[in-house]
Amino acid sequence: MVSTKAYHHGDLRRALLAAAAEAIGESGPAALSLRDLARRVGVSHAAPTHHFGDKAGLLTALAAQGFDLLAEELRRSGTDLLEAGVGYVRFAVRHRAHFEVMFAPGLYRRDDPEVTAARARSTAALQAVIADHPGVDQSDPQATRLATWSVVHGFVTLWLSGALPAEVGTDPEAAARTVIPLLFH
Amino acid sequence: MVSTKAYHHGDLRRALLAAAAEAIGESGPAALSLRDLARRVGVSHAAPTHHFGDKAGLLTALAAQGFDLLAEELRRSGTDLLEAGVGYVRFAVRHRAHFEVMFAPGLYRRDDPEVTAARARSTAALQAVIADHPGVDQSDPQATRLATWSVVHGFVTLWLSGALPAEVGTDPEAAARTVIPLLFH
DNA sequence: CGGGAAACTTGTCACTGGCAAGATTGGCAC
DNA sequence: GTGCCAATCTTGCCAGTGACAAGTTTCCCG
Numbered sequence: 001m002v003s004t005k006a007y008h009h010g011d012l013r014r015a016l017l018a019a020a021a022e023a024i025g026e027s028g029p030a031a032l033s034l035r036d037l038a039r040r041v042g043v044s045h046a047a048p049t050h051h052f053g054d055k056a057g058l059l060t061a062l063a064a065q066g067f068d069l070l071a072e073e074l075r076r077s078g079t080d081l082l083e084a085g086v087g088y089v090r091f092a093v094r095h096r097a098h099f100e101v102m103f104a105p106g107l108y109r110r111d112d113p114e115v116t117a118a119r120a121r122s123t124a125a126l127q128a129v130i131a132d133h134p135g136v137d138q139s140d141p142q143a144t145r146l147a148t149w150s151v152v153h154g155f156v157t158l159w160l161s162g163a164l165p166a167e168v169g170t171d172p173e174a175a176a177r178t179v180i181p182l183l184f185h
Numbered sequence: 186m187v188s189t190k191a192y193h194h195g196d197l198r199r200a201l202l203a204a205a206a207e208a209i210g211e212s213g214p215a216a217l218s219l220r221d222l223a224r225r226v227g228v229s230h231a232a233p234t235h236h237f238g239d240k241a242g243l244l245t246a247l248a249a250q251g252f253d254l255l256a257e258e259l260r261r262s263g264t265d266l267l268e269a270g271v272g273y274v275r276f277a278v279r280h281r282a283h284f285e286v287m288f289a290p291g292l293y294r295r296d297d298p299e300v301t302a303a304r305a306r307s308t309a310a311l312q313a314v315i316a317d318h319p320g321v322d323q324s325d326p327q328a329t330r331l332a333t334w335s336v337v338h339g340f341v342t343l344w345l346s347g348a349l350p351a352e353v354g355t356d357p358e359a360a361a362r363t364v365i366p367l368l369f370h
Numbered sequence: 371c372g373g374g375a376a377a378c379t380t381g382t383c384a385c386t387g388g389c390a391a392g393a394t395t396g397g398c399a400c
Numbered sequence: 401g402t403g404c405c406a407a408t409c410t411t412g413c414c415a416g417t418g419a420c421a422a423g424t425t426t427c428c429c430g
Contacts, residue, residue: 106213154339
């Protein structure tokens with residue numbers, strides 16, 4: 001921790017991103033307020049402007065960070081397709097704030113270079129897992145990749161949105177393990 | 186059209202919902218402004234309050250309307266599972282504003298009785314299609330239902346979010362037809 | 371050690387959501 | 401018909417927000 005009273009915060013950009021993730025986790029992305037973030041971190045209401053330009057700029061940075069966290073999670077899950085899918089679910093649940101922003105167009109600048117690069121890294125990680133996996137229909141790799149991504153993404157999105165019936169249970173990763181295998185026989 | 190100058194609009198609730206769908210289609214749910222809706226419809230800035238209470242109330246009504254539109258679309262698609270899935274995609278693309286609100290928790294009151302009822306109607310419609318379909322693994326009906334819903338929902342969500350690579354093409358329904366069958370052999 | 375740039379603050383403006391109080395109108399009891 | 405009540409809509413207001421402008425403090429490099 002840097003000195004708490006310094007005029008220069010020293011790590012404000014990182015602190016604001018962390019505060020944003022926390023605030024979104026509490027009340028969702030729509031309720032996010034730059035002034036609230038500034039208060040949480042202990043700086044003036046205009047400080048965030050200098051680092052992110054505007055609100056969309058901050059969410060753009062958060063989305064980029066999220067895509068890199070996702071790529072890392074997928075790489076950590078290894079080459080097993082089921083485990084990679086579970087990793088995707090785990091990422092979305094653990095980093096819910098990032099995940100919600102990443103796939104909410106209109107909240108941030110989708111064509112920002114940093115976001116584009118980070119998104120490319122995560123899709124490459126996903127693609128690598130599927131390419132290596134035996135037992136998957138390789139006749140139409142693109143359709144297979146798309147289907148896999150879709151099941152996993154759809155499942156966790158429904159989970160997070162609260163649209164799923166109670167019978168599914170309370171453990172998203174466990175539920176995902178019963179759903180994902182239906183894609184491969 | 187009712188008289189345009191009447192003190193009583195006559196159909197304000199419906200007009201506001203339509204304006205909301207239009208506005209969200211233009212700029213997304215986050216940018217929605219009650220005052221802007223009032224201006225579009227030609228009433229004062231406080232008129233919406235009387236019909237919906239607050240902003241969440243309006244979005245709650247929009248979500249309920251969306252779930253009913255979805256149930257209708259699924260019923261119209263018949264009992265073929267592939268066509269029902271394509272119908273789901275068609276609904277999301279055509280009624281994008283409704284769809285985005287329906288699955289965005291935090292924007293509206295998920296436990297509202299009208300929403301709950303409408304959501305139950307649409308899940309029932311989805312369940313009916315899957316139950317009737319031959320060639321689907323019926324050993325674990327719940328997992329099958331969940332997987333089907335997940336692929337379709339995930340695909341169209343990714344599509345709408347702009348996360349999919351350009352190779353997927355420009356016709357979401359056609360792309361869905363190549364993805365959905367991978368669930369059944 | 372001096373000067374310029376980066377980091378942060380204070381001040382301000384237009385806009386938003388929500389509330390309160392008043393004006394207008396439709397419709398029902400009688 | 402007529403009177404009255406409730407629903408509908410308006411005007412006025414307040415606190416909070418995002419964005420911008422201008423000023424202040426601090427860092428760092430030459």
